[in-house]
Amino acid sequence: MKRHFSIFHIIIAIALTAVVTILVANFNEGEKKIQTQVESLYAVTDPQFLRSMGVLLGPTIMEGNKVEHLENGREIFPSMLAAIRSAKHTITFETYIYWSGHIGKAFSDALSERARAGVKVHVLLDWIGSAKMDDEMLARLRDSGVEVERYHEPHWANLTRMNNRTHRKLLVVDGQVAFTGGVGIADLWDGDAQDKDHWRDSHFRVEGPAVSEFQAVFLDNWVKANGRVLHAAEYFPHIEPKGKVLAQMFSSSPTGGSESMHLMYLLSIASARQTILLANSYFVPDDLSVDALVAAARRGVKIRIITPGKYIDTEIVRRASRARWGRLLEAGIEIHEYQPTMFHCKIMIVDGFLVSTGSTNFDNRSFRLNDEANLNIYDANFAEEMTAEFEQDVARSRRITLEEWKSRPLQEKIFEHAMSLFGKQL
Numbered sequence: 001m002k003r004h005f006s007i008f009h010i011i012i013a014i015a016l017t018a019v020v021t022i023l024v025a026n027f028n029e030g031e032k033k034i035q036t037q038v039e040s041l042y043a044v045t046d047p048q049f050l051r052s053m054g055v056l057l058g059p060t061i062m063e064g065n066k067v068e069h070l071e072n073g074r075e076i077f078p079s080m081l082a083a084i085r086s087a088k089h090t091i092t093f094e095t096y097i098y099w100s101g102h103i104g105k106a107f108s109d110a111l112s113e114r115a116r117a118g119v120k121v122h123v124l125l126d127w128i129g130s131a132k133m134d135d136e137m138l139a140r141l142r143d144s145g146v147e148v149e150r151y152h153e154p155h156w157a158n159l160t161r162m163n164n165r166t167h168r169k170l171l172v173v174d175g176q177v178a179f180t181g182g183v184g185i186a187d188l189w190d191g192d193a194q195d196k197d198h199w200r201d202s203h204f205r206v207e208g209p210a211v212s213e214f215q216a217v218f219l220d221n222w223v224k225a226n227g228r229v230l231h232a233a234e235y236f237p238h239i240e241p242k243g244k245v246l247a248q249m250f251s252s253s254p255t256g257g258s259e260s261m262h263l264m265y266l267l268s269i270a271s272a273r274q275t276i277l278l279a280n281s282y283f284v285p286d287d288l289s290v291d292a293l294v295a296a297a298r299r300g301v302k303i304r305i306i307t308p309g310k311y312i313d314t315e316i317v318r319r320a321s322r323a324r325w326g327r328l329l330e331a332g333i334e335i336h337e338y339q340p341t342m343f344h345c346k347i348m349i350v351d352g353f354l355v356s357t358g359s360t361n362f363d364n365r366s367f368r369l370n371d372e373a374n375l376n377i378y379d380a381n382f383a384e385e386m387t388a389e390f391e392q393d394v395a396r397s398r399r400i401t402l403e404e405w406k407s408r409p410l411q412e413k414i415f416e417h418a419m420s421l422f423g424k425q426l
Helices: 002-027 045-058 074-086 102-116 135-143 156-161 211-226 258-270 285-299 315-322 326-330 364-369 380-395 402-406 410-420
Strands: 062-070 088-097 120-126 147-149 170-173 175-179 202-207 245-250 275-280 303-306 334-338 346-350 354-358 374-379 397-400
Touching: 045 245, 045 258, 062 074, 062 334, 062 374, 062 380, 074 102, 074 170, 074 175, 074 202, 074 334, 088 102, 088 211, 102 120, 102 135, 102 245, 135 147, 147 211, 170 211, 175 211, 175 354, 175 364, 175 374, 202 211, 211 245, 245 258, 258 285, 258 346, 258 354, 258 364, 258 374, 285 326, 303 346, 315 410, 326 402, 346 380, 354 380, 380 397
Parallel strands: 088 120, 120 147, 275 303, 303 334
Antiparallel strands: 062 202, 062 245, 088 170, 170 175, 175 202, 245 374, 275 346, 334 397, 346 354, 354 374
């Protein structure tokens, strides 16, 4: 009897140890290298800034690109679907959200048709983000010849990485045309942000040499998912210049360079001299980010931030965000809450020159836990176009003053502070 009792306790101890090990591994923040504030040494328009962004932080800045901004689903989805339907050789597609619905069906139909026509189609879906995609739609894709992988699908080999999701939004067609931005494949993004059931978002269509970097970022996770390397000329063709825009595709992952995206944002903020326009759907800045923004404001940089208002899909994030606004508002930074619907844009514009956009939220989950990808564009004309879009969104937003923030009810303050304690996982 005593022997059986001891064996039982040993088994329980082993099981508990395994569970604790898995939980610790999943809730670990990943690499953490940046400990102190990045110094403000030069402006974003200084050649040294471009050298730092293209050499210190990794991805090459490519010349000769054309970038088109697409606003809301009415422009985004037709452009993406037209590109898919035009494919002659290859399609690579990675996304976080892919749900069933008429938008999901439109994409699955287009991808399946191209696969049946002989195009090599590779789709990488995050397992959690695509949980609302029905099995029938997934089966139709595979039956048509589309190669589909689910990123970090539950498996004994992935148990310590379940909290690491791919949040990237990448579409590359024939290695010549690419898309990125904030949009997911779901009906919520359809339309023109006309009501609370249709979200506000931006996406970007790119042609030119930078497309090869989109393909390389897709391949990073594709190899992790199934070990297959796609390296033929049909994936990485010669690309002629299509415009005059300087661009680079930035990526980060907890399995390699988890701090690179965070550092890119901090370096950009430190190099601002005139303005920072920040539009972000999940704005939960850590202490270093708050320090960087406050320091920029104190040296005379005008900073304006747009975040979601009452229409948001994650109320915890909104509350955690509001708890951290005090020092920002005290420094004179403007914070605006978007009113008509959920605001899902992820765009930073610095000094009317740098535009950074893609999948990255301004929070710890994007900086250290998720796989992310951002397109950096260095072009005054494009920055001017995106600034005009920012102004339109400000006009649909409500500014939150320091006085209003300070006077919110005590119970709100307590709840928001409590939610901010989960900041490392948001």
